[in-house]
């Protein structure tokens with residue numbers, strides 16, 4: 170047990186339904202939430218997915234508006250137009266079907282509709298090296314119901330990220346936008362490409378790994394992180410081997426959901442700090458950025474996070490429990506690297522299409538990301554650049 174002294178714990182009012190065919194219970198469930206005019210929000214790929222079809226079929230005329238084709242890193246302009254469309258259709262609830270962009274966009278539109286002004290005015294700001302200002306957003310938000318079809322776990326948390334006009338990722342934190350209902354329905358996820366589960370699964374794994382050694386964590390987030398690592402590390406290879414395996418998909422969805430509970434209570438660190446820029450400026454999907462970068466970030470934190478990493482190691486492999494802490498910590502890094510390889514994911518930034526000339530700008534951008542604040546090892550810009558070079 171190595172939790173920093175003093176902690177806070179928050180659980181949301183979210184109701185979770187996890188079963189194949191769970192989407193069929195939406196009509197009854199939505200009645201309890203009370204909203205009657207729902208807007209379906211989804212990304213480009215998920216607009217015609219099995220999940221979106223099942224949701225449309227289950228809800229029929231209760232869906233009065235749709236906003237499909239949300240890009241991977243949704244921007245403030247998209248959110249403005251989406252909120253306008255919701256207002257014009259007197260929408261009183263959002264149905265987010267798809268990955269992180271669908272969820273984050275629904276949350277951002279709910280914030281904009283409730284708080285007014287410009288979306289950027291409501292974002293949190295990190296002043297390096299150690300001042301973090303969180304906005305207090307008190308106006309009541311429209312309810313959100315999420316049907317995730319990737320493992321980003323974005324639907325679980327009060328946090329969200331939206332790209333500003335200048336390419337920087339704005340981050341928000343508002344317990345009012347946590348979905349009222351999440352449906353994990355693995356039966357409508359088997360058409361999602363296995364490599365999307367693999368890369369977004371690495372994102373979920375990163376939530377739990379970073380949660381293990383975050384400067385802000387607690388006994389509950391630690392327990393959730395360990396269980397999430399167990400689920401993800403076992404389920405992801407099964408999904409890649411047999412994409413039609415509903416049980417494997419469900420185990421992966423559960424692992425991801427748990428990782429979302431982790432980052433609702435423990436804050437992500439330098440790994441996510443860099444992944445934000447790799448996405449919004451480098452053009453990588455958040456899943457792909459996570460998939461490549463995680464072992465590198467873990468190595469960077471190896472000494473500062475030795476004990477939490479040693480504990481994480483036994484979630485990958487119970488035998489690691491008997492190893493000395495240093496070896497166990499290293500074995501956690503090796504387990505993640507092995508999983509990366511097993512899932513057929515790239516291991517180096519150079520294999521992603523990223524431009525090497527971009528690394529200094531990415532390092533500079535990361536310095537204003539709050540992930541650096543919550544990371545167990547504080548880093549200078551030179552060290553961040555070194556980390557990027559080692560991942561290259």
Ligand SMILES: [Fe+2]
Nearest residue numbers: 372376441455
């Ligand atoms: Fe993430």
